[in-house]
Amino acid sequence: MTTFAELGLSPKLLKALEKTELKAPTPIQEQSIPQIMKGRDLMGLAQTGTGKTAAFGLPLLHRLLDLTNPPGPRNIRALILAPTRELSVQIKENFEVFTKGTHLKVLMVVGGQSLNRQSEALKRGADVLVATPGRLIDLIERGDVSLEKCGYLVLDEADHMLDMGFIHSLRRIAKHIPLKRQTLLFSATMPKDIEEVADTYLRDPVRVQVAPPGKPAEKITQGVHFIPNGDKARLLEDYLKKHPGEQALVFCRTKHGSDKLNKVLAGWGFRVGAIHGNRSQNQRDRILADFKGGEIDVLVATDVAARGIDIPTVRHVYNYDMPNVPENYVHRIGRTARAGASGSSISFCAPAEMGELQAIEKVLKKPVPVVGGAPWAAEVVAASPKPGQGRGRGPKPGQGRAPGAPKAGAPKGAAPSAKPQGRPQAKPQGKPAGARPQGPRPGSQPPRRKGPRKPS
Incomplete structure (x- = not known):
């Protein structure tokens, strides 16, 4: 059985994983983590409940740990877009567990919470920002956050994001992110629109599929x-x-x-x-x-x-x-x-x-x-x-x-x-x-x- 240590993850992340129930990589994690650590764009297809958050989160944090200087005022290094507040909260909670004991800073911005408080939290920047599309656009338009130094873009539950009509928001957000970036797309189903999104935003992506889409x-x-x-x-x-x-x-x-x-x-x-x-x-x-x-x-x-x-x-x-x-x-x-x-x-x-x-x-x-x-x-x-x-x-x-x-x-x-x-x-x-x-x-x-x- 493959272990997280054999995948080459940072010792700091391995130490954080010891305090979780994640003892061995799931299939989606085992296949995705090495490719993401190499800097490849990736499209991951897997059933819900198979560990997609750790599949993109661990290798992403592994790469960010190499950057010791602060991100700068209102700048972020990695953006994770999620379709709902609940999913955003879940991602943020997982990332806080993974980053415990490291210098990495994780923030979340979603609708239904104080815009001014979120703006204040972003003043010093963040290594990882978890966001719902609508609220992120609000903050961009106010000048409260800059994506100019964002080198990583993650689209989680991309199929649901399209179902909820966020494709136009995604286009608006992507314009603010440098073309030279690593993009990761994860989904549980594979409608035709997802192929189009992958063709638009991913460059020569690795495709990882651990089960037929929709199963x-x-x-x-x-x-x-x-x-x-x-x-x-x-x-x-x-x-x-x-x-x-x-x-x-x-x-x-x-x-x-x-x-x-x-x-x-x-x-x-x-x-x-x-x-x-x-x-x-x-x-x-x-x-x-x-x-x-x-x-x-x-x-x-x-x-x-x-x-x-x-x-x-x-x-x-x-x-x-x-x-x-x-x-x-x-x-x-x-x-x-x-x-x-x-x-x-x-x-x-x-x-x-x-x-x-x-x-x-x-x-x-x-x-x-x-x-x-x-x-x-x-x-x-x-x-x-x-x-x-x-x-x-x-x-x-x-x-x-x-x-x-x-x-x-x-x-x-x-x-x-x-x-x-x-x-x-x-x-x-x-x-x-x-x-x-x-x-x-x-x-x-x-x-x-x-x-x-x-x-x-």
């Missing part, structure tokens, strides 16, 4: 339970009661849905918290700290948390709402089975979410095993509105079922008993000719307001 960790037991929207809350209660004392992460599609489910679970006696884009940074930090500390057993979240939670004690992930971006499924369930542990993932699929499930299975290149209910009949799917339509007409969580739908907890193989009655009452607006008609459905979610939607 979840092998130790995650996956399953799908077919269930009407109105029965999802009670089904979740059943699953949570099967594993008392074990931490679970529950993903919802919207901020409102997360808050609503949080209140329902709290009313049923669960120790639960919720995080999403409408929560302040202090609130999110506090709830995550409670979750890490075991004060909370169930964390309800939108996809804002899919890339930033690294808590080894999470044993179960529940997709209360199916993700509308299929690649996000991999990142969601990757919050369990961290660092070689095992975990489980159950997805709740309502009739209107069959399309999302099929898209996920296309990414996985295999079906998700059925653990409850039966795949919805085509006529049931056709009569069901897409998530967000039919707001206000459905029962509260735990009440009612779609016509002909199996009961919560129905055994595998149970089929819908009857076709839904009546014709669809409304056609969706803005659909192309020939689109499948959709109508209201008991237990469905209310329609979203039209217009651009803020990211969660």
Whole structure:
């Protein structure tokens, strides 16, 4: 077995690693660290939970340790861009562990925190700056930070960065960084846009891939339970009661849905918290700290948390709402089975979410095993509105079922008993000719307001 010492890392980093749980390099670390130490640009593809942060962090810090002079006022030597605040916090915490006992200074700038305080912290410069794109642009425009001496650029979770529309921000930031630099790109999935980003910002990169893009960790037991929207809350209660004392992460599609489910679970006696884009940074930090500390057993979240939670004690992930971006499924369930542990993932699929499930299975290149209910009949799917339509007409969580739908907890193989009655009452607006008609459905979610939607 290869050791970190055999990879040639600095003795100072090896000493810091002795106080962590990292005893031997993971495959992505073993393949990436030597190439990065040589100064090569690199594109790393690996599942979530396989140690990508250390894969780029350790060799990057190894190179920075050779520079003993301070970076200079408002200058930084290495920039790490991450799509979310949670992921930025995780990266910063890891880097602080790696740099303990060294002269290297690590700072973080993200939205939701005092801009003036971040500006003040940057006055003396930093060796490593971890940032979300939006906040970094704010600081650049104010003249609070300079990238003129930045010799290292890391794009972490690059696929999610593109999903969140940060490609334009990336272009603006890259203009301020010297062309003579080392660029590292890490991602868990490989959409076409990532290839384009790599071609634009990386020079003759080494490609390191330890698993097919989009493949979840092998130790995650996956399953799908077919269930009407109105029965999802009670089904979740059943699953949570099967594993008392074990931490679970529950993903919802919207901020409102997360808050609503949080209140329902709290009313049923669960120790639960919720995080999403409408929560302040202090609130999110506090709830995550409670979750890490075991004060909370169930964390309800939108996809804002899919890339930033690294808590080894999470044993179960529940997709209360199916993700509308299929690649996000991999990142969601990757919050369990961290660092070689095992975990489980159950997805709740309502009739209107069959399309999302099929898209996920296309990414996985295999079906998700059925653990409850039966795949919805085509006529049931056709009569069901897409998530967000039919707001206000459905029962509260735990009440009612779609016509002909199996009961919560129905055994595998149970089929819908009857076709839904009546014709669809409304056609969706803005659909192309020939689109499948959709109508209201008991237990469905209310329609979203039209217009651009803020990211969660």
